[in-house]
Amino acid sequence: MKATAAKMAKSKPASRWQDAEELRWAVRHWSARMGIKAPQVHLRKMRRKWASISGVGRLTLNTELIDLPKELGEFVIVHELVHRLAPNHGKVFKSFMHAYLPDWELREQKLQTVNSKTPPHSCNLY
DSSP states (O other): OHHHHHHHHHHSOTTBOOSHHHHHHHHHHHHHHHTSOOOEEEEEOOSSOSEEEOTTSEEEEEGGGGGSBHHHHHHHHHHHHHTTTOSSSSHHHHHHHHHHOTTHHHHHHHHHHHHTTSOOOGGGOO
8 A cells, every 4th residue: 555655646746736745845935935934834634724824823734735736725825824914805915915926816716616626715715
């Protein structure tokens, strides 16, 4: 079984996450890019959300993100990190989203398409 899992992990396309550590790396990368302190990252199965971030800097990611394309996982990560800069989904929040992910609205639509088969995305957007 271990050999099969290792073979599957190696055969994952580059557009997919390899493992949880790659998700954590993406959080650190985006935090640095945004100029904010990297949050503690926890992964667990979540029923209703893709992710959540606390006021004290704890980012919880749904383990099912690993199975999504990277562009959708990046959207969820950036969305949650932007909440450290703008707590609600108002104009400032959307401005930051446009600055960091110019195609964020397209990614959000793609994630909503996936949502019909999987849990709702981060903080029940809009």
